[in-house]
Amino acid sequence: MAFKPGQLTGMVRQKMLKYLSLTLIQFFLIIIAQASQSETLGLGRVATENEIKAWDIDIRPDGTGLPIGSGSVLSGEEIYSENCANCHGDFGEGIDRWPELAGGFDTLNSEDPVKTIGSYWPYLSTVWDYVHRAMPFGNAQSLTDDDVYSITAYLLYLNDLVDEDFELSDKNFASISLPNQTHFFLDNRNVLENKLFVERCMKECKPETKITKRAVVLDVTPDTTTEKLAIEEEVQKEPTELDAQLVKDGEKVFKKCKACHKIGVDAKHGTGPHLNNIYGRIAGSLQDYKKYSKNIKSAGENGLIWNLETLSSFIENPKIYLKGTKMNFKGIKKSSDINALLEYIKATASLEN
Ligand code: HEC
Numbered sequence: 001m002a003f004k005p006g007q008l009t010g011m012v013r014q015k016m017l018k019y020l021s022l023t024l025i026q027f028f029l030i031i032i033a034q035a036s037q038s039e040t041l042g043l044g045r046v047a048t049e050n051e052i053k054a055w056d057i058d059i060r061p062d063g064t065g066l067p068i069g070s071g072s073v074l075s076g077e078e079i080y081s082e083n084c085a086n087c088h089g090d091f092g093e094g095i096d097r098w099p100e101l102a103g104g105f106d107t108l109n110s111e112d113p114v115k116t117i118g119s120y121w122p123y124l125s126t127v128w129d130y131v132h133r134a135m136p137f138g139n140a141q142s143l144t145d146d147d148v149y150s151i152t153a154y155l156l157y158l159n160d161l162v163d164e165d166f167e168l169s170d171k172n173f174a175s176i177s178l179p180n181q182t183h184f185f186l187d188n189r190n191v192l193e194n195k196l197f198v199e200r201c202m203k204e205c206k207p208e209t210k211i212t213k214r215a216v217v218l219d220v221t222p223d224t225t226t227e228k229l230a231i232e233e234e235v236q237k238e239p240t241e242l243d244a245q246l247v248k249d250g251e252k253v254f255k256k257c258k259a260c261h262k263i264g265v266d267a268k269h270g271t272g273p274h275l276n277n278i279y280g281r282i283a284g285s286l287q288d289y290k291k292y293s294k295n296i297k298s299a300g301e302n303g304l305i306w307n308l309e310t311l312s313s314f315i316e317n318p319k320i321y322l323k324g325t326k327m328n329f330k331g332i333k334k335s336s337d338i339n340a341l342l343e344y345i346k347a348t349a350s351l352e353n
């Protein structure tokens with residue numbers, strides 16, 4: 001807390017006193033807690049110096065934590081091509097979808113920024129630390145410290161930041177700065193943004209939240225109805241548990257689908273595929289329905305399976321939930337209608353075709 005003593009108003013002073021007394025209480029609580037902890041439970045042991053050393057490998061932006069060592073661009077090229085190039089490419093261009101490690105300058109404020117060590121990362125220490133800690137992928141921490149210096153030097157070279165005769169060491173490490181460093185700054189919301197939002201609503205702010213879009217297939221949007229649906233899904237296994245009134249209501253709603261979809265005994269395909277056994281069906285997977293769009297088939301190949309949740313989102317807004325299908329239907333907005341429809345489908349769709 002950066003208070004200037006001369007500027008303390010009465011309010012602030014009061015708050016400070018409150019704060020201080022709270023801190024004192026916390027202080028005593030900690031002492032008490034420690035006292036009771038010292039009556040040991042006889043569990044565990046003190047970590048050895050070597051254990052701590054093996055774990056404490058982080059490198060700070062100023063180079064603190066670096067081991068003594070060095071490595072050149074030239075030796076780095078060799079080590080890199082043996083250990084890294086098959087994923088990241090000979091020149092850091094990235095093979096297939098593996099990350100790019102070089103280039104991307106002048107792309108950061110474009111629509112499609114290429115964030116590499118050279119274009120984006122603020123500190124060289126992160127490069128050293130990350131390569132040392134996590135790479136090569138699948139064989140992490142197999143490199144010696146000098147290997148990591150060499151590779152880091154080579155990565156600088158790939159990003160046009162040093163010449164080919166450059167050698168990196170713990171001595172000259174702190175003298176290297178990356179181009180984008182100055183564009184990172186300390187979080188200043190405290191001074192800038194807080195002023196803009198004087199009164200914040202912290203609870204019961206909006207009467208209801210409406211979900212307008214869902215992440216397709218992945219189901220990453222938490223949904224308050226999910227739990228309910230999961231329970232309904234359990235119930236689904238017990239056909240006797242159907243709600244007769246809901247089924248009846250749902251039959252009426254199904255009229256909206258009827259022009260294109262048949263359901264029940266001997267249902268045939270129409271404009272759309274029949275909906276028997278729809279729960280558990282992979283989207284776009286019925287072999288004898290020939291009119292599927294490419295999009296619904298590929299959604300199925302990517303893992304979309306019809307269950308209470310996916311079906312309900314689809315019916316609510318087919319065009320938004322699944323782009324580019326041939327189902328020309330604007331959706332059902334009322335969730336009570338959707339629930340009834342789902343119940344009707346549940347009751348009918350389980351019939352064998
Ligand atoms: C088997 C493939 C593979 C190999 C080999 C490999 N990497 Fe990686 N590398 C990856 C993957 C995957 C990631 C992304 C990991 C993540 O995001 O969790 C990555 C991330 C990185 C990153 C961070 C990139 C960024 O911008 O976030 C660096 C730096 C890196 N690797 C360097 C190396 C170096 C140096 C080597 C050789 C010593 C190496 N990698 C070997 C697959 C590989």
Ligand code: HEC
Nearest residue numbers: 256257260271272273283284292293296325326327328329
């Ligand atoms: C105007 C015709 C039409 C209407 C109305 C319609 N659908 Fe469809 N539906 C289709 C077509 C066509 C497809 C195939 C989509 C594709 O391949 O892109 C389809 C696909 C589906 C699928 C995916 C089936 C599968 O095998 O993957 C489901 C589920 C579905 N509709 C349910 C419904 C429900 C429930 C309703 C009523 C609320 C409804 N549809 C209304 C034409 C329609």
